[in-house]
Amino acid sequence: MIVDDLEQPRVTIRVHRAPADRVYRMVVRLAASATLLVMGLIGAFLFARALPALRSGGWRFLTEQAWTPDSGRFGISAVLLGTVLIAVVALVIAVPLSIGAALFITEYAPRRLRRPITSLIDLLAAVPSLIYGLWGLFFLQPRLIKVSRWLTDHASVVPFFRTKSTNYASTTFIAGVVVSLMVVPICTAVMREVFSQAPVGEKEGALALGASRWGMVRTVVLPFGRGGIVGGSMLGLGRALGETIAVSLIISPIFVRSIHILDGGGNSISSLIALRFSESNTFGISALMAAGLVLFGMTLVVNAIASVIVNRSRSGAATEI
Amino acid sequence: MSATVQTLPATSSRRGLGIAPARLTARAVSAWFGDHKVLERVSLDMAPRRVTALIGPSGCGKSTFLRILNRMHELVPSASLAGTVELDGLDIYRGPRSTTETRKRIGMVFQKPNPFPAMSVADNVLSGLKLSRMKLSSRAERRELVEHALGRAGLWNEVKSRLETPGGALSGGQQQRLCIARALAVRPQVLLMDEPCSALDPTSTRRIEDTIAEISEEVTVVIVTHNMQQAQRVSHDCAFFLAGENEPGYIVESGTTEKMFSEPDDTRTLDYVRGRFG
C-alpha cells in the first residue's frame, strides 16, 4: 500500500520581537552604521584630498626624491625607501629576538615565572613610543655610535654598512634599533600565544621517541607555530612602518634615496608628515595626504597578509591579532 | 659514558628491527602527583619476547605505571615516585643512562595517534632517528628502513605509493599504525602501548593486534587495555590493577593470560574477567 505523504503546510516562523528588543536592535545597528560611516568617510576624505597632488604628480610621485610641493617636484621614493629600511632594520633585530623570547617563555622558563614575564611583555607594549624615542635619542644613540663605527670599519663588504659620513648620529640604523625594541613586545606576545597552543600529544610523541627538549621544540613547536611567527612579524612590521615619534626624534631628514643605513640622516613618511605639515599650504597638505595614503595602504596590506596567514595556519585559528 | 653517533648496520632491516628484546622489571613502584598517591608499591616482571597486558577498570593507575616505565611520568611538574625500574638489570632512574637514551630503548605508542602533521609519511617514520641523531648512511638504507618499519606495522601496502603525503592526511587507524612504525624505526627493546586501539575502528584494531603478535618476537610489548577480549587475544601475561575510591592503584594479581582468565587466584580477578564489574 502506498502511503501518500500529505501536503503539510510549511510554516515560516516569524520572529516576534518585543518592542524593547526592537529598539535595542535598532540602536545598536545605528551605532554600527555610524562607525561604518565615519570610518568610511575618513578613508574617502583622505583619498579625495590627496587627489590633487596625485594628479599633478602623476607617476613621478613614486620616483621623485625631493619634496618641494610648491615647485611641483615632489615624490615619495626617498621617504618610502627610508620607511622600509627602518622597518627592515627593526625586524631583522626584533624577529629572532621575539622567537627566542617566546620559546623561552613557553618551553624553558619555570612555570611560576610565565605569568609575570607575560605581563612584563604587555607592559613593554604599553610604554608610549615617545618614551622609547627619548631613551633612544639620549641613552642609546651615544652607545650605538661606537657600534656604527665598528660596522663601517669591519663590515663594509655589505653595501648597507658603507658610509662616507663621519657623524654616525641620526642614522637609519639607530632609528631602526629603537623601533625594533618597540616592535619586540608585539611580536613576542603573538608568538607566545601561538607556541603555548602547540598540541601536547605531538610534544609527548617526540619526547617518547627520545628527543631532547630542543629536538622536540624544533620538530613540533616551531612547525606548528609557523603561522604565528609570520603573523606576529607582519604585525610588528605594520607597527614599524607607521612609527612616527621615535623616528622623528632621532633622524635628521634628508631627501635622497640611499640604502646606506649608517649615513647621518634618513627619513620616513610619518616623520615627513610630522615635520612638514605646519609650513605647508593647501597643495602641500594634499601632497602630504597622498604620502599618508601610501603609508596607510602599505600598513593595510601588511595587516591583511598577516591575518590571512595566521588564520589559515594551524596555529592561528584560535588567536586574535 | 658518552653517546656516540650510532650507525645502523647495513643488514639491520633484514635481521629484524629490535636490538634485542629486554626484560623490564618494576619493583615496589609508588607514584604521587604532588601529595596525592596514585600507585601503591607495584611490582611486575615483564619478560622478553612476551606481550604483557595491564588490565583493570579505568582510573587504577595503569597509564601512570606505563608512563613511569619510559620516564614520561616526570614531565608533570608535581610528579614523584619511589621504587625501581630496571631494564635488563640497569636502573633507568638512578643508572648511567640518560633520559633520552632510556626513551629510545623503551618506546611508546599513545592512545590518541600523534603523527607529526608537518612531515610526510616517510619522514614521520624516520623522525625518531633524526631526533636522536642516528645516521643512516644512504638513501637506500633510509628507504629500506621505511619500508621495513611500515611493513612491520602493517601499513606498507596502503601507503607505499604516497610516502610523501603529510602524516596527518591518513585515517585514524593508519595514523596509529604510522606511529607504531615510527616507534619501531628507532629499534627499541621494549614497546609500551597505552590503549592503542581505543580510538579506532574494529578493522584497524585487528590489524594492530596482528602487528603486536608479529613484533613480539623482537620487541617486548607492554600494553594497557580496557578490552578484555583484546587482552586475551594478544597477551601472554597479564597484570590486573585495582584501586579503591580515592585510593592508590595496586596489582591484585599477575600471571599468564591463560591462568588469569580461567583460574585466577583472586576472586576479584575472576569477577573482573567475567565482566561482573568494569
Added chain:
Amino acid sequence: MTTASTELRIERETQALEDRVRFRRLDVDDAMPVCGAGLSAFCLVWLVYERLTPLSGGLGFWLSWYGVFLAVHWLVVRERSGPLAAADRLATVVLTTAGLCLLVPLTLIVGYTAYRGWAALRPTFFVKDLRYTGSLSKATDGGGAHAIVGTLEQVGLAVLISVPLGVATAVFLNEVGGRLARPVRLIVDTMSAIPSIVAGLFIFAVIVLTFGQNGFAGALALSVLMLPTVTRTSEVVLRLVPGGLREASLALGASEWRTTRDVVLPTARPGLATAVILGVARAIGETAPLLLTIGGAFVMNADPFHGKQDALPYFVYRLIRFPQNAQVQRAWTGALVLLALVLVLFVIARIIGGRGPGHAGPFKRRRRRRLDMKEHA
C-alpha cells in the same frame, strides 16, 4: 648523565619508609659547566681582548665573551654527554638569553626615565604652567599642569566618544549580526591599520583648517585611533562569554535586550573595563595625532573647544628639542609623569581584568559564580 636526588619521606607508621624521587629541572651537573664555561671564557677574552688586540670598548668585550662562553660550554657538554645533549644545552642557554634580553630594555627604559626626570620633579609641577618661565628660568620653575589638564580632557573626550560607540558596535557584531556585520567588520579591521600620524592629518584637514587648533580636535584624532581598537577588543571579550549563559537566559524567557544587559554585559564587564583602560593607556601616550591638532600652549587652557591646548606628550616632544638644559630637564620630568601614568593605568587594568580577555581575574570569577547562582536560584 642525570642523577636523581632522593628525599626521604616519613610515611605513616604502618608503612615502611619509601625513598621518594623528585625531579628537578636544574641540578649541579648542569650548573657547573655553565659557570665553568663562563669563567674560562671571561679569562680568555680578557687576555686576548685587552692585552693582545687593539680593540676596545665594553660592548665589544661582552659580545666576545658571550660568543666564547657559548663555544666553550658547547664543547664541554659535548665531551661529557654527546652531541645531542650539547645541542640541547646550547639551545637552552641561547633561548634563556633571549628571554632575559626582554627584561633588560624595560628596566633600562623605566630606570633611565626615572633617573633623568626625577631631578626636577616637584609638587609644583602638577600645579603650575609655563606662563612665567622663559628661556633662562630654572627647570623647577613653572610646571606642566596645563599639559596634564590637556591630556586628561582630550583623552576623556576621546573615551566619551569612542567607548560607547565601540562597545555598541561590538554588541552589534557579536549579538545581533546580520548582513551589515560584514562591511562593518571589514571597515573596522581596515581602520585599525591607520597610522597615527595619518589620523592626525585627517583631523587637521577636516577640523583644524576650518576651526583652528584646539583640544577637541586632538580628542577627535584620538577617537579615530581608539574606535577600531575598542571595537575589536570588546568584540573579543564579548565572544568569550559562554553561549550557554545566553541560552540559559533566553530559555528563562528573557528578551534579547535583557539578556545582553543583564547577563552578557555584566559577565564581560571586567574584560571590557580592561580593554577600555588599556585603550586609554595607549591613547595617553599617543603623540603623533596631537602634533597636528592641538597646537600646544604654555598657558593653562581648560577649555578644549576654544584655543590651543597642550598635552603631556606634546609638552615633552616640544621641550626636548630646546637647546637649554632647563627645558630639556622639564621635558624629562613630563616624560616621567607620563610613564608613571601609563604604568599605573596598566596595573589597574590587570587587577580588574586578570590576565587578559581569556583569563578570569579574581573579580570576574566571583561575579560569574554569583551570576550562575542567581540564574539557578
